[in-house]
Amino acid sequence: MNQFFTAVLQRPAEPAALERYTQALDSIRPYLTASALGDAISLLEQIEEHVDFDNRIADEARNKLGMHGC
Template sequence: MDRYTTLVIRMPEDEASLKKVKLLTDALMPFATGISTEDEMTILEKIEGHDNFDPNIAKDARKQTLALHKQLENNKQDNKPRT
């Protein structure tokens, strides 16, 4: 069975580091099964970095996400077989 790893790279600003990243990503290309620069993480990063973005929106979203994770974890516990 094949094993997959997802790798997210924050692109550096300076030219020397960009060259290193390009060399490494070029070396990985024979093994790549998919590439995306228009994914949810990238889009969210651009939204949160916008000058008009209210940081309270991100705080609220993270709070809701934590609550969702807790709810899912509780559901897992409720669905465990009882012995």
């Protein structure tokens, strides 16, 4: 099994919740391998949906990650 997982978190607007959220992220920071503040999922969807995008690239990447059919 892969040692990594991906999580998508919604940043809370309420100040007390935001403080707890920030503390939680700080506590796992030593274990983070990557993070993004933007909407990377939407960006990747736009790239894959572009008329010039070769779907074989996405298929090959999914196969390498064991994500067949995703």
